[in-house]
Amino acid sequence: MCLNLLKREIVKEKVKIGIIGCGGMGGYHLNRMSFCGLFDVIGILDKDPAVKKKADFRRIPFFAPEDLEKFFALPGLQAVLIATPNDVHKEYAVAAANHGLAVLCEKPVTMSCADLQEMLDAAEKNGTLFSVHQNRRWDHDFLCMKKIAESGMIGHVYKIESKVVGSNGIPGAWRKVKSQGGGMIYDWGVHLMDQILLFKQDTPVTSVKCVTSYVYQEEVDDGFELEITFGDGTFVTITIDTNSFVKVPRWMIYGMDGTAVIDTFNSKKGKVIAVKSRYDAKLKGVQAGNGFTKTMADRSKGTIKVSRLPKITDDGLDLYRNFCKCVLEKTPEKSIITGKQLMRVMKLIELSFESAEKNEVIKTNF
Numbered sequence: 001m002c003l004n005l006l007k008r009e010i011v012k013e014k015v016k017i018g019i020i021g022c023g024g025m026g027g028y029h030l031n032r033m034s035f036c037g038l039f040d041v042i043g044i045l046d047k048d049p050a051v052k053k054k055a056d057f058r059r060i061p062f063f064a065p066e067d068l069e070k071f072f073a074l075p076g077l078q079a080v081l082i083a084t085p086n087d088v089h090k091e092y093a094v095a096a097a098n099h100g101l102a103v104l105c106e107k108p109v110t111m112s113c114a115d116l117q118e119m120l121d122a123a124e125k126n127g128t129l130f131s132v133h134q135n136r137r138w139d140h141d142f143l144c145m146k147k148i149a150e151s152g153m154i155g156h157v158y159k160i161e162s163k164v165v166g167s168n169g170i171p172g173a174w175r176k177v178k179s180q181g182g183g184m185i186y187d188w189g190v191h192l193m194d195q196i197l198l199f200k201q202d203t204p205v206t207s208v209k210c211v212t213s214y215v216y217q218e219e220v221d222d223g224f225e226l227e228i229t230f231g232d233g234t235f236v237t238i239t240i241d242t243n244s245f246v247k248v249p250r251w252m253i254y255g256m257d258g259t260a261v262i263d264t265f266n267s268k269k270g271k272v273i274a275v276k277s278r279y280d281a282k283l284k285g286v287q288a289g290n291g292f293t294k295t296m297a298d299r300s301k302g303t304i305k306v307s308r309l310p311k312i313t314d315d316g317l318d319l320y321r322n323f324c325k326c327v328l329e330k331t332p333e334k335s336i337i338t339g340k341q342l343m344r345v346m347k348l349i350e351l352s353f354e355s356a357e358k359n360e361v362i363k364t365n366f
């Protein structure tokens with residue numbers, strides 16, 4: 001949600017937080033955290049000295065990485081936000097936990113299950129909060145898809161297509177570097193996988209097939225097609241493409257009794273079509289290319305009901321609210337982003353890379 005649409009919260013106590021890595025996303029958090037009323041940003045640490053200007057502008061002390069101990073010793077510091085490139089999330093998260101600080105880490109939390117385990121262990125050992133900015137759990141299109149699927153509007157959902165496409169390649173420098181966690185699986189993929197696994201929390205993934213694309217360069221994937229099958233038979237396709245000059249619907253949801261389409265991120269465009277009468281007495285065959293079909297012909301209007309998408313009114317601040325509550329009440333176990341959820345996503349990421357590399361369907365159960 002845009003800053004000017006955010007309401008400022010009035011709270012008794014703000015969380016004193018320091019930002020590690022204040023580039024694009026760190027700057028976004030700096031603005032939101034300063035504006036939303038839940039945080040006091042009391043320090044910024046970045047390896048790029050040019051970032052000091054951002055800190056100076058807001059009269060916030062600036063630190064270089066070699067001053068990490070001084071940064072951690074900021075009076076009253078309770079938490080850190082980590083928004084560095086992906087390969088250095090772990091070292092800062094572990095160090096912060098060892099200093100008794102809560103951590104809000106950018107996604108992808110890190111680059112392997114083994115690294116994630118180390119981060120979770122450090123938080124557990126120190127009794128500190130560890131949360132991850134999986135902000136797209138509150139995207140209106142996702143909440144709308146979930147609402148449609150769970151409402152029964154289109155009956156039992158057996159197939160979902162989740163797609164994000166653009167034509168601008170991979171932005172920035174480190175996102176093109178494999179060792180820094182570049183590529184689209186780690187970038188957009190982690191969001192779309194997290195959404196799907198959240199929707200199917202109690203149903204195991206039973207197979208994974210992934211094909212990656214390398215349109216712009218060979219080092220990291222700039223797009224991928226991932227097929228996930230769940231234990232209840234639900235089949236999901238996740239598509240990311242950074243070289244598509246035509247937009248496609250963000251979501252297609254197929255139910256036994258209807259189909260829903262959500263065109264865009266904000267869920268204002270799209271529709272739900274539910275079947276009223278399965279039998280269509282007026283169904284006529286139509287010319288289709290060089291053939292004739294009844295199977296694929298449009299239904300007559302009286303047999304279906306077309307509805308608007310359900311309304312979603314979330315302000316996108318629940319993750320910040322939950323983080324602050326857990327910090328102030330010292331209840332890390334109440335984080336809405338759990339270690340179990342994060343590990344499941346990381347496992348899916350690892351299996352996606354494995355499947356793409358071997359060009360194989362991976363049978364699994366997690």
Ligand SMILES: NC(=O)c1ccc[n+]([C@@H]2O[C@H](COP(=O)([O-])OP(=O)(O)OC[C@H]3O[C@@H](n4cnc5c(N)ncnc54)[C@H](O)[C@@H]3O)[C@@H](O)[C@H]2O)c1
Binds near residue numbers: 065108
């Ligand atoms: N949740 C989201 O929607 C979302 C969106 C964009 C980016 N991100 C994530 O945010 C993180 C940062 O991405 P970005 O787009 O802001 O990148 P960026 O390159 O714009 O910013 C990264 C910042 O980290 C600093 N940095 C790099 N190495 C460092 C180190 N060792 N110590 C201290 N500072 C260091 C850089 O100087 C830079 O200022 C990534 O993990 C990315 O995946 C999340």
